[in-house]
Amino acid sequence: MLTIMKFLKPYRWQIVFIILFTLGGTTLELLLPTLMAEVVDVGIVNSDLPYILQTGGWMIACAVLAVIFTVAVMFFSSKTALGFSKDVRRSLFTKVESFSLQEVEKVGTASLITRTTNDIKQVQDVLNMIFNMMTRAPLMLLGGIILAVMREPSLSLIFLASLPALALTIILISRKAIPLFKVLQKKTDRLNLILRETLTGIRVVRGFNRVEYEKKRFNEANEQFRDTGIKVNRIIAFVFPLMMLIMNFTNIAIVWLGAVRIDNGVMQVGNLMAFLQYAAMILMSLVMLSMAFIMIPRAQASAVRINEVLQLSPDMKNPDEPETEIAAAGTVAFQNVTFRYNGAEKAAVENISFKAEAGKTTAIIGSTGSGKTTLIQLIPRFYDVESGSIAVDGVDIRKMSVKHLRGKIGYVPQRAVLFSGTIAENVRFGKEDATDQEVAAALETAQAIDFVTEKEQGTSTAVSQGGGNLSGGQKQRLSIARALVRKPDIYIFDDSFSALDYKTDAKLRKALKEQTKKATFIIVAQRVNTVRDADQIIVLNEGKIAGIGTHQELLESCTIYQEIVSSQRTEEESA
Incomplete structure (x- = not known):
């Protein structure tokens, strides 16, 4: 967890303010029992009304200032914790964006979502609690013990029994709870995974009447999460009853021994009242510390999971001094390329050599699972080759910056992916500054202009998440338009005509031939007519x-x- 605390560096001045305000507020709170003892032992005993009013005024002033300091601590604590979580979330997202598909698959999409949301929230909550409690509790504990011992040294011996008992309770419960918190986060991952799979594949689930099966699968994961959560909370539930028991026995001992000392004339009533308050502060500070110690293990488990992602070194790295091609024509050359997925015994593609030249169309065809999609995903460096090399215009793509390489490519994936927004925004995803004319031209070439103009709002028509309000063919054509609008040197179409009828397919290929005549055109297809x-x-x-x-x-x-x-x-x- 200490590793992730480096993100607190920009907030060091706010942390200084938190410590100063906490110190001021705690000092004032510790002063109140002493003032109250003076009111009882001096003012009330001697019937000195002016002294009572004066000391009471000081007590009110201390109480008001303590409240102001406490509010300030809460404000700065919340601001710092929220700023910290924002920075960690941004860093985590940026890190994930730099991963190749191998790293994303290694950690898992559902787990990455959990780590970016739930895990960071756990750390944020504990951090906020640390600022509010763990800076205040040790000061109150230390100050309370010192003032209690100064006021009644012999009576303070009671703490020699109660404090170790409280500490032992905290240690035993923490040792039981820490492993379960780690299990709980894994159960959260599993729950998110099943939920995400079911929602994304809802059409398949319903189409094959597997709703009951998915319900059963989700219920099993949900019950496992519940059972683990109950087990954790059952352990934590012992904390407060045990602590209250120890605290109450401590108070009984203080009152009983204090009454004996008052009866013997060696202690005043005001001193007993002040000592009881200091005892309450000492024990309450231990309760606050115990709450922190209970919550910290869960945050620790979350911090470890966050660090796993932040410290994961991506296999795909930008070169320190990237090379650029001399002639930007877009020629792609494979030289003895072999690649295998993580943990796979057999290579997905092996010893591949060919050249795709600018101004020409290179088609890739083969049976399902022959490695077509894997092969073209190596060009934009979604994965890095195991051996051999891929060159663009004579430069190994591993020696080029990823941004520059992908800027030369217009990629249409096998599965059309659209984002929530408008049709125009989805097309401009390929080129942010594309004009309305460029968007319209791309839609026309992609044979999408007809269905777009039929819509009431045209290119301003809203697209739901994942393009749920569009047909498969419409989504594919918009994906093609998105690649066309950037006018790249290299076009890569991964089976991008599968949802189109033969007539639209033929018209689209004819339009593409004119649009891409100077570029390198690489197409993966199942139909022989397409290639x-x-x-x-x-x-x-x-x-x-x-x-x-x-x-x-x-x-x-x-x-x-x-x-x-x-x-x-x-x-x-x-x-």
């Missing part, structure tokens, strides 16, 4: 290249390609 006009077709089979050539060349030389064509040929074409 047959490509300048070169790469046939993948189990992660390896089975053939490279034009449609006619592959029909003559590549068995795998012949099988793909044959499987897609209609009876009429066969005849």
Whole structure:
């Protein structure tokens, strides 16, 4: 947890104010029992009304100032804790954004969401409590003990029994609670994972009548979370009854022994009243410390999880001195490229070599699981190659800055992803400063202009989260428009025509040919009709290249390609 505290550095002056105000407020509170004892032992005993009024006035002034200091501490504590959580959340988000897909998959999306929200909130709450309680409690504990001993040294021996008992209670309960807090956070991860999967795949769940199964899965995770939470709270529930028991026995002992001393004439009533208040302050400060010690383990578990992400070193790094290409044409060259996913025994793609030249179309085709998507995801460095190299215009992409590399690419993923906002905002995601004319031109090329203009608000039409209010084909066409609007050197289309009918597919390919004639065009497709006009077709089979050539060349030389064509040929074409 100490590692994450570096984020408090910008708030050091606020922390200084918290400590000063806490010191002032605690000092005034400790002064009140002494003043009250003076009122009883001097003012009331001697019937001295002016002294009572004067000392009472000082007590009121101390109480008012103590309240002001306490409010100031609460204000600065909340401001510091919230500022701290904002900075950690921003740093965590920035760190995750720098990860390759391998790191994201390693930690897990659901876990990253939990760490960015729930875990940071846990640390924030404990930090706020530390500023409010743990700076005040030790001062009150130390001050109370000193003043109590100064007032009645012999009576203070009672604390030799009560304080160790309280400390032992805190230690035993903390040792039981700490491991369970770590388990509880993992149960939170599991709960978030199932909830996210169910909500994202709600159509599939309902389509296959798996609602009851998902309910059962969620209920199991929910019950496990509940059971762990109950176990933790059951342990913590012992704290306050045990502490109240110790505190009450301590007060009984003080009153009984104090009464004996008053009866013997060695102690005054005011002193007993002051001592009782100091005893209450001492014991209350221990209760505050115990609350902090109970909450800190949970925050500790959360801080460890946050640090795991912050300290995770991404495999993909920008070079210290990035190189830039001499001629920005967009030529992509694979040289003996091999890549495998984390923990996989077999390489996803192996010994891949080919060249995609500017002004030409390179198509990649193959059966499901042959490595098509993996191959093109290596170009924008979503993953880094295990061996071999990928060069853009003669420069290894690992020697280029990621920002510069991806700025040259217009990428359309296999699954169309849209964001909440308007149609225009989603298209401008590809180019932030795109004009209305550029947006309209991109929509027209992507064959999306017709359905957009039919909508009442046109490009200002709202898009719901994930494009839920659009069809699959409409989402795909908007994704294509988003890539087109930036006019990159390299276009990468990952099976981006699968949701389109043949007519729209043909019109789109014709429009794209004109739009991308000077750029490098790389397309992954399942349909032979989509790739047959490509300048070169790469046939993948189990992660390896089975053939490279034009449609006619592959029909003559590549068995795998012949099988793909044959499987897609209609009876009429066969005849």
